[in-house]
Amino acid sequence: MAQAIGEMEAKVNGTELSTADGEADAAGLEGFSREELHALLADMLLYRRFEEKAEEAYAIGKIGGFCHLHIGQEGLAAGAIKPLRGDDLVITAYREHTQAIAKGITPRAAMAELYGRTTGCSGGRGGSMHLFDTSVGFMGGHGIVGGQIPLGAGLGWAIRYRGGDQVCVCFMGDAAVNQGAFLESLNMSAIWRLPVIYVVENNGYGMGTAFSRVSVTDMEARSGACGVPAHTINGQDVLETYRFFEDLAAKVRAGAGPQFVNALTYRFRGHSMSDPVSGTYRSKEEVEAHITQQDPITILRDRMMEAGLLTQEELEAIDAGARSISDDAADFADASPVPDPSTLYDHVYAEINEHGRLFLDGRGERPGDGGPANG
Amino acid sequence: MAEMTYRDALNAAMCQEMDRDDSVFLMGEEVAEYDGAYKVSRGMLERYGDQRVVDSPISELGFAGLCVGAAMTGLRPICEFMTFNFSILALDQVINSAAKMLYMSNGQIPVPIVFRGPTGAALQLSAQHSQACETYYVHAPGVKLVTPATPADAKGLLAAAIRDDDPVAVMEGELLYNVRGEVPDGEYIIPLGVADLKRSGDDVSIVTHGKMVHVALQAAGLLAREGIEAEVLDLRSIRPLDVDAILETVARTNRVVYLEEGWPFAGVGAQIVSMIQDEAFDDLDAPVVRVTQADIPMPYAKNLEQLAKPSAKSVVNACRQVLYLPAA
Numbered sequence: 001m002a003q004a005i006g007e008m009e010a011k012v013n014g015t016e017l018s019t020a021d022g023e024a025d026a027a028g029l030e031g032f033s034r035e036e037l038h039a040l041l042a043d044m045l046l047y048r049r050f051e052e053k054a055e056e057a058y059a060i061g062k063i064g065g066f067c068h069l070h071i072g073q074e075g076l077a078a079g080a081i082k083p084l085r086g087d088d089l090v091i092t093a094y095r096e097h098t099q100a101i102a103k104g105i106t107p108r109a110a111m112a113e114l115y116g117r118t119t120g121c122s123g124g125r126g127g128s129m130h131l132f133d134t135s136v137g138f139m140g141g142h143g144i145v146g147g148q149i150p151l152g153a154g155l156g157w158a159i160r161y162r163g164g165d166q167v168c169v170c171f172m173g174d175a176a177v178n179q180g181a182f183l184e185s186l187n188m189s190a191i192w193r194l195p196v197i198y199v200v201e202n203n204g205y206g207m208g209t210a211f212s213r214v215s216v217t218d219m220e221a222r223s224g225a226c227g228v229p230a231h232t233i234n235g236q237d238v239l240e241t242y243r244f245f246e247d248l249a250a251k252v253r254a255g256a257g258p259q260f261v262n263a264l265t266y267r268f269r270g271h272s273m274s275d276p277v278s279g280t281y282r283s284k285e286e287v288e289a290h291i292t293q294q295d296p297i298t299i300l301r302d303r304m305m306e307a308g309l310l311t312q313e314e315l316e317a318i319d320a321g322a323r324s325i326s327d328d329a330a331d332f333a334d335a336s337p338v339p340d341p342s343t344l345y346d347h348v349y350a351e352i353n354e355h356g357r358l359f360l361d362g363r364g365e366r367p368g369d370g371g372p373a374n375g
Numbered sequence: 376m377a378e379m380t381y382r383d384a385l386n387a388a389m390c391q392e393m394d395r396d397d398s399v400f401l402m403g404e405e406v407a408e409y410d411g412a413y414k415v416s417r418g419m420l421e422r423y424g425d426q427r428v429v430d431s432p433i434s435e436l437g438f439a440g441l442c443v444g445a446a447m448t449g450l451r452p453i454c455e456f457m458t459f460n461f462s463i464l465a466l467d468q469v470i471n472s473a474a475k476m477l478y479m480s481n482g483q484i485p486v487p488i489v490f491r492g493p494t495g496a497a498l499q500l501s502a503q504h505s506q507a508c509e510t511y512y513v514h515a516p517g518v519k520l521v522t523p524a525t526p527a528d529a530k531g532l533l534a535a536a537i538r539d540d541d542p543v544a545v546m547e548g549e550l551l552y553n554v555r556g557e558v559p560d561g562e563y564i565i566p567l568g569v570a571d572l573k574r575s576g577d578d579v580s581i582v583t584h585g586k587m588v589h590v591a592l593q594a595a596g597l598l599a600r601e602g603i604e605a606e607v608l609d610l611r612s613i614r615p616l617d618v619d620a621i622l623e624t625v626a627r628t629n630r631v632v633y634l635e636e637g638w639p640f641a642g643v644g645a646q647i648v649s650m651i652q653d654e655a656f657d658d659l660d661a662p663v664v665r666v667t668q669a670d671i672p673m674p675y676a677k678n679l680e681q682l683a684k685p686s687a688k689s690v691v692n693a694c695r696q697v698l699y700l701p702a703a
Contacts, residue, residue: 091444120481121481122479122480122481122483123481123482124481125478125479125480125481126479126480126481130479130480132479132480132481132483132484133483134480134483134484139447139484140476140479140480140484141479142471142472143471144467144471147440147467147468147471147472149440150436150437150438150439150440150441150443150444150468151440151441151443151444151447151468151472152444153437153440153441153444154440154441154442154443154444154445154446154447154448155444155445155447155448156444157441157444157445158444158445158447158448158449158450159448161400161426161445161450180436180437181436181437181440181467184432184434184436184437184438184440185437185440185441187432187434187437188431188432188434188437188438188441191432346482347477347478347480347481347482348477348478348516348517349477349517349519349541350477350482350485350487350540350541351539351540351541352615353566353567353568353615355566355567355568355569355615355617356567356568356569356612356615356616356617356618357568357615357616357618358516358519358568358614358615358616359516360616360618360646360649360650362653
């Protein structure tokens, strides 16, 4: 990972990109209307400002626990999720704030969840790592590396079982492919031709361990063993990502079976809020090179400006909008109530009959004493 | 009523529920073409087709997680483990996904799944194939657990588990599959959380669950020859737990033996003893005695295996102990 800065230009986390030269080809914008481009830019700027706001709130103790930021990887949230239908399903790991917003969770509901408030999308029970909203097809926010992969296969199974034509997009980090759950899930998906797109957000590092240190094969080889077709894309190019997912989702909807996408990207922040941005595992220079040359937002911005589709004033207005939505989300979260103590035991079980006791700590089943527990 | 085996009663429960609800499907190793490793699903592939009776690869973590994912959308999977020993590979999906999903999602995502298969020891299968897995499951809030001991209970409890909106583990036993008994015809449901008095008696209570019900009944027969009348309370359901039924038997006999197939350390019996001392301390005439598997991995040699397992004789002696009588 210790390339000279000059080499970085053509690489994302050390992998050579095979994409068309966007700068020479103003047509990198082809197929997108001015409105669509503005919307994608606004989406990504919102994700960026939302997470910067979360970072700020974390620093002053408004947000606790683990908080994993997606900053630098926004191209994938917008590019992979925005082309999906409302009834398609998304399931992911714990670096998921922006993906949740991309799928339709409001910034208010997402921020309130980070704050642990009742108005959060998980009622304050989930926190940063467990955002859920079934009404928009966002199936969580899962905290064990690789744990969401079999669940994603199951969502795909359910779609196929019911004869639906939705797709499930299952995100994971690059480190997750070393879990047994990954191989087991891709194998079953291939056997039963499940409509699942497995997406590795390949930012090159599992926490502080470079992928090259924990694998002697390249990423694409991992799904080949199960017979799932692999694709590598530049996740920092939101337009390439968008086109790719629009096309791939249509193919999977039409019965192409499971797919594996190795999306190259880069994390601009530490693994979580408690980690330094750079350090023993990656150099400051490497991080800076990516921030200056591989930021999905500036890449799109520059292209739009060069093509005369975005003025400085428009950019400032979009950014001001993103900041205002993020500020509003934080204000909303801050003003929202914390969960009522009487709900402590709610939703442990969905069904409680009049027989037997489910809790033996003397609390769960006495109304007003942290109960009753009925969902 | 018809006489049938425990195995066929489980099959009847699955067919009863699959007939009435298209969202129920069965997945596991060897459940379809092979008719089930223990033939519990005999004939079901032919009856329901390969979309609803599904042979999985040997990937316990994977197919358990797939079933949990399917349940997150409202399907009702029956996830068969060839034995619960193998489900230890799948515990991440049982505990981190199935048990916690409803809570983490603030009630948005119930997980109506059944995990079923045999638990505990059979005969000379040695350490890795002979362990009672109840504690692993009931330890986690969000999971329910039933342990049918008879064919009728097998039908009624499995059907109730399939209809339940929470993850329910149904723990069976290799040595129970051939047990025969009367089973009610037609739709038959036993609500979770209802214990069953398998034998009445005034002198001492043997509280137990699952396969050990038969050992308890055998011990009660031996005690009866000495003029000691033991009550055998089959919990049937560990979580939810029929606390009232336990407290009633404690109040009646004032002397309790807890019998289980699993290990003693942090075992199910430890929880029951704790509950009894919390809620019925004054009813006790003697400390509760637990009879469990020896606190060791199960040995292979026949004589050592017998020494390690709870036996009717060890239960008889435990009952004599709480009656302050010398060992038989």
